[in-house]
Amino acid sequence: MPSSDPLPPKEGALFRKLLKCYELKQYKNGLKLAKQILSNPRYTEHGETLAMKGLTLNGLGRRDEAYKYVRLGLRNDLRSHVCWHVYGLLQRSDKKYDEAIKCYRNALKWEKDNLQILKDLSLLQIQMRDLEGYKETRHHLFTLRPSQHASWIGFSMSYHLLGDYEMANNILETFSQSQTSIEAHDYRHSELLLYQNQILIESSDLQKALDHLIKYESQIVDKLAVRESMGDLYIKLNQEEKAVPIFEALIKRNPENVLYYEQLLKARKLTESSSIVAAYREYQAQYPYALCPRRLPLNIAEGDEFRQVADEYLRRGLRKGIPPLFVNVRSLHQNPAKASIIEKLTLQYFENLTRSGHFSREDADNGVAVEPASALVWTALFLAQHYDYMRDTDRALEYINAAIDHTPTLIELLITKGRIFKHAGDPVEAYVWLEEAQSMDTADRYINSKCAKYMLRANMVQEAEEICSKFTREGVSAMDNLNEMQCMWFQTECARAFQRMGRWGEALKKCYEVERHFAEIIEDQFDFHTYCMRKMTLRAYVGLLRLEDVLRRHPFYFKAAKCAIEVYIRLYDKPLKAETTIEEIDIENLPPSELKKLRSKQRKAKKKAELESAQAAQAQVKREQHQKSKQQANQETDPDAPQLDELIAEKLERPDDPLDKATEFLKPLQQLAKERIETHLLAFEVYYRKNKLLLMLQSIRRARSVDPTHPVLHSCIIRFMKALLQATKQGPPFNGHVQQVLDKATKELIGQKTPQQLNDEFIAKHNASILHLYEGARGLYELDPSKKDQAVKLITSYDLSKLRLEEAIQIYTALRDGDVFGDCETEANDYQQACHQRFQYARIFRNIEELEAQLQEKEKAAAAAAAAKLHAETEDEQQQQQQHNHQQQQLNHLDSSKPPSVAAGAS
Structure with a gap:
C-alpha cells in the first residue's frame, strides 16, 4: 500500500526487505536494514521505519525499546496506517486487545481497504466477542475479495454467531451454487455442508435440514454424522419408522453407545418397562460382549423384574472380576428399593460362595460348575463399597478386611479401604492405605495421583509433591512442573489444604495459578480463528467459541474461585499482623526465666527464618534458571509473550483491599455459574462486608430463584434486615427510588x-x-x-x-x-x-492424647514387626549355617572312612 511519507527507490527497497525479514523472523537482519535507512540524514525520523524497528525489537524480546521506537515513529507520522498497524500489533502481543482494536480502527481511517489490517481487526473482534463489529469487518472483507472462500465463510459465520440463521444459510447456499467443480471425497466441502446443516437445525427448520442432508448425502464424507443427524431429525419430525433402521445400523457399528439405544427406543415408541427390558434382551443376544444392553435395563426395571436383571448383571461382573462394578451401579442406590435388592443379592452371593463356591443354592443343587475363587473377593469388595456408600463404616471395614485377608496383594482392596477411612473422617489413615497401595505398584500413575490427592486431603503437601515427583520432569520441582502442565486437580487440592492449615498466602497463590490457566486457555483460542477457517473445521470451531464463552463455569475454576473468595473474606475479618519484634516486647518487666525462654525462642525462629530464606533463595535461582531456559526455548515460537508478575505468598496474604480482590474472582461466577446457589451466597458475604444493601438484596433474590429452601439463605435474610435497620438509624435517608426498592424487598422477604x-x-x-x-x-x-x-x-x-x-x-x-x-x-x-x-x-473428634497413644502403638507395632522380621532372618541364617556345618561334617566323615589309596587318588 502507498505510504503517507514515501521513501526514494533505494530506501524503499531496503524497507521492503525489512518487512520481509520481519515476516521470516530474521530480526537481526531487519535491525541492520532499519539502521541503514535511518542512517541517512534525510530519513533519521522516518516514522514507518522507526515503527518497524520497534516491532523487530519486540521480536527479540526488547519490549521497552520496542514501545519507545513505535511511539516515536507514530509521533513523527500520525497519518500513517503502517505506524498505527504496527502499534496495534505491539498492543496485541501484550494481550491488550481493546487498545489494539483502537489502533486498527485508526489505521483504517487512513487506509480503509487494507486487507491485512481488516483481517487482524476481525481476529481481535471475534476474540473479544464484538460480534456486531465482526460482522461489519467481515462484510467489508467480503466486498473487497468476493472470490475468496474465506470471505464467504467468515461473512456467513458472523450472521450465525449473531443468531441470524436465515441470512447465514442464504450466504452459504449462494456460495455452494457458485462452486462449479467439486472433487470426490472433498473433505472441506463436506464440512461446509455439515456446517450449513447445523445452521438449519439451530434455526428449527428441521424439514429443510433433513431435505438438505438427503440432497447432499453423496457429497458428505462424514457418513457417521449424516446418519446420526438424519435419525435424530426423523424422530423430531415424527417419522420414527424411518429412524429405526438407521439406529439399528448405528448400534451394529458401535453397540456401546448409550445414545443410540435411547434414540432407538424413542423410534420404536417403547414406553412400558417390560417391553423396554425385552428389547434390551434382544440386543444382549445379538451383542453378547456389549456392556450397554446389560446395564441400561437396570435404570428402567422395577420390582421382581429388576431383581432378575440385576442378578444376571452382578453375577457376570463378579464372575469376571470387574473392578468398577460398584461404580457402574452406584447411581441405582439413589432408589432405596433398588439399593435394598442389590444388598440382599450380594449378601446371598457372599454367604453361598463362602459355603459352597456357588452364587446360589440352586446352582449347587443343580450341579453347576463352581465359581472361580476370585468371585468371593470381588463380592466382598462390592459389599464393602456398598456399605461405605451407605456410610456404615463398621460393616464396610468388616468386608474389606475379609477380602484383604483372602487376597492381600490386590491393590483395589487397599484403595477401597483408604476410601472407607476417608468417608469415615480419618484422612490420615486413608492416606496410609493409599501409600501402601502405591508402594505395591510404583509404575501406576493413577494410584500415584490418587495417593497424592489423599495426602493433600490430610494436609501433607510436601509429601504429596514428593509422590508426584516420580512422574514429573527431572531437574524441575514437581510443583513448578505440575503448574506448567496445568494440573489443576493438584492445585485446587493444594489450595484447599493450605486454606485448612491457615497458610493463606500459599492458598491464594494456587488459586491465582488456576485462574491464570483459564486466562491462558482463553488466549490460546486466538490461534484457531484463522486455522479453523482455513481448514474448514467450522462445526468444531463454533463449538470451541461457545465453550470458551462459558469456560469459567468449569468445576476447577469454581473450586479455586470459591477458595480464594473465602480466604479473602477471612483476611478481611481477621487481617494478618506484622510479626512482633523483640523491641516491641516489654522485656524489662519480664522475669529472668521468661526472658531466657523468649531469647531461646527468638534464636530458633531466626535460625528457621534464615534456613527458609536460604531454601527459598535456592528455589528461586532454580526457578529463574528454568524460566530462562524455557524463554530461550520459546524465543522463536513466541518471542513477544507478556511476562506475568511472580506470585509471592507473603504479598498475597496482605492485600490492600481483600474485598476488591474477592470481587475479581466473584464476577466470573456471577456471569457463568448462576445456577449454583453457592455463587450468590458468596456474593452476599462479600457485599455484606462492603455494606452494599442493594447488591445484598440482589444476591438474596438470585439465591431464592435457585433454591428458596436453602438453610443459609435464611441467615442471609436476617443479616440483611439487621444491616438495613442499622443503615436506616445511623445513616442519611435513602434516595427515593432506593427506598422504594428496599421497602418492596422487605415486604417480599418478611412481610409484616x-x-x-x-x-x-x-x-x-x-x-x-x-x-x-x-x-x-x-x-x-x-x-x-x-x-x-x-x-x-x-x-x-x-x-x-x-x-x-x-x-x-x-x-x-x-x-x-x-x-x-x-x-x-x-x-x-x-x-x-x-x-x-x-x-x-473421625479424626477431628478425637483427643490429642488418644491420637498420640495411637501413634505410639503404631510405632511399637512397626518396631515389633521389624524386630520379628530381623529375628526370623537371623534364625534362617543360623539354620542355614547349621545345615552347612552338618553337611561339611558328613563330607569330612566320608573322607576319613575311605582307604588311604582311594583318599590319595581323590585328592
Whole structure:
C-alpha cells in the first residue's frame, strides 16, 4: 500500500526487505536494514521505519525499546496506517486487545481497504466477542475479495454467531451454487455442508435440514454424522419408522453407545418397562460382549423384574472380576428399593460362595460348575463399597478386611479401604492405605495421583509433591512442573489444604495459578480463528467459541474461585499482623526465666527464618534458571509473550483491599455459574462486608430463584434486615427510588413480621433439619447476643444419631472457632466427646492424647514387626549355617572312612 511519507527507490527497497525479514523472523537482519535507512540524514525520523524497528525489537524480546521506537515513529507520522498497524500489533502481543482494536480502527481511517489490517481487526473482534463489529469487518472483507472462500465463510459465520440463521444459510447456499467443480471425497466441502446443516437445525427448520442432508448425502464424507443427524431429525419430525433402521445400523457399528439405544427406543415408541427390558434382551443376544444392553435395563426395571436383571448383571461382573462394578451401579442406590435388592443379592452371593463356591443354592443343587475363587473377593469388595456408600463404616471395614485377608496383594482392596477411612473422617489413615497401595505398584500413575490427592486431603503437601515427583520432569520441582502442565486437580487440592492449615498466602497463590490457566486457555483460542477457517473445521470451531464463552463455569475454576473468595473474606475479618519484634516486647518487666525462654525462642525462629530464606533463595535461582531456559526455548515460537508478575505468598496474604480482590474472582461466577446457589451466597458475604444493601438484596433474590429452601439463605435474610435497620438509624435517608426498592424487598422477604418473628417461625418449621436449626441459631444470636446459650443449646441438643458426619463437623468447627457464637470452649469440648461416640473413626473428634497413644502403638507395632522380621532372618541364617556345618561334617566323615589309596587318588 502507498505510504503517507514515501521513501526514494533505494530506501524503499531496503524497507521492503525489512518487512520481509520481519515476516521470516530474521530480526537481526531487519535491525541492520532499519539502521541503514535511518542512517541517512534525510530519513533519521522516518516514522514507518522507526515503527518497524520497534516491532523487530519486540521480536527479540526488547519490549521497552520496542514501545519507545513505535511511539516515536507514530509521533513523527500520525497519518500513517503502517505506524498505527504496527502499534496495534505491539498492543496485541501484550494481550491488550481493546487498545489494539483502537489502533486498527485508526489505521483504517487512513487506509480503509487494507486487507491485512481488516483481517487482524476481525481476529481481535471475534476474540473479544464484538460480534456486531465482526460482522461489519467481515462484510467489508467480503466486498473487497468476493472470490475468496474465506470471505464467504467468515461473512456467513458472523450472521450465525449473531443468531441470524436465515441470512447465514442464504450466504452459504449462494456460495455452494457458485462452486462449479467439486472433487470426490472433498473433505472441506463436506464440512461446509455439515456446517450449513447445523445452521438449519439451530434455526428449527428441521424439514429443510433433513431435505438438505438427503440432497447432499453423496457429497458428505462424514457418513457417521449424516446418519446420526438424519435419525435424530426423523424422530423430531415424527417419522420414527424411518429412524429405526438407521439406529439399528448405528448400534451394529458401535453397540456401546448409550445414545443410540435411547434414540432407538424413542423410534420404536417403547414406553412400558417390560417391553423396554425385552428389547434390551434382544440386543444382549445379538451383542453378547456389549456392556450397554446389560446395564441400561437396570435404570428402567422395577420390582421382581429388576431383581432378575440385576442378578444376571452382578453375577457376570463378579464372575469376571470387574473392578468398577460398584461404580457402574452406584447411581441405582439413589432408589432405596433398588439399593435394598442389590444388598440382599450380594449378601446371598457372599454367604453361598463362602459355603459352597456357588452364587446360589440352586446352582449347587443343580450341579453347576463352581465359581472361580476370585468371585468371593470381588463380592466382598462390592459389599464393602456398598456399605461405605451407605456410610456404615463398621460393616464396610468388616468386608474389606475379609477380602484383604483372602487376597492381600490386590491393590483395589487397599484403595477401597483408604476410601472407607476417608468417608469415615480419618484422612490420615486413608492416606496410609493409599501409600501402601502405591508402594505395591510404583509404575501406576493413577494410584500415584490418587495417593497424592489423599495426602493433600490430610494436609501433607510436601509429601504429596514428593509422590508426584516420580512422574514429573527431572531437574524441575514437581510443583513448578505440575503448574506448567496445568494440573489443576493438584492445585485446587493444594489450595484447599493450605486454606485448612491457615497458610493463606500459599492458598491464594494456587488459586491465582488456576485462574491464570483459564486466562491462558482463553488466549490460546486466538490461534484457531484463522486455522479453523482455513481448514474448514467450522462445526468444531463454533463449538470451541461457545465453550470458551462459558469456560469459567468449569468445576476447577469454581473450586479455586470459591477458595480464594473465602480466604479473602477471612483476611478481611481477621487481617494478618506484622510479626512482633523483640523491641516491641516489654522485656524489662519480664522475669529472668521468661526472658531466657523468649531469647531461646527468638534464636530458633531466626535460625528457621534464615534456613527458609536460604531454601527459598535456592528455589528461586532454580526457578529463574528454568524460566530462562524455557524463554530461550520459546524465543522463536513466541518471542513477544507478556511476562506475568511472580506470585509471592507473603504479598498475597496482605492485600490492600481483600474485598476488591474477592470481587475479581466473584464476577466470573456471577456471569457463568448462576445456577449454583453457592455463587450468590458468596456474593452476599462479600457485599455484606462492603455494606452494599442493594447488591445484598440482589444476591438474596438470585439465591431464592435457585433454591428458596436453602438453610443459609435464611441467615442471609436476617443479616440483611439487621444491616438495613442499622443503615436506616445511623445513616442519611435513602434516595427515593432506593427506598422504594428496599421497602418492596422487605415486604417480599418478611412481610409484616419482625426479623425475630421470622426467625422463630423458621426454627419451629424446620426443627427436623440440623442445618436449618443451625442457621436459625445463628439468626437468634445475631438478633440478640444475650440468647447465646439458647442458640447453642438449640443445635447441641439435636439427636446425633440423625446427623451426617459433614453436618457434625460444621457445627463443631463453628463452636470451636468461636466465629459464629463467640467463645464456646466448654460446649465445644462436650460436643466433641458426644460426636466421638457417634463417629468413632473421625479424626477431628478425637483427643490429642488418644491420637498420640495411637501413634505410639503404631510405632511399637512397626518396631515389633521389624524386630520379628530381623529375628526370623537371623534364625534362617543360623539354620542355614547349621545345615552347612552338618553337611561339611558328613563330607569330612566320608573322607576319613575311605582307604588311604582311594583318599590319595581323590585328592
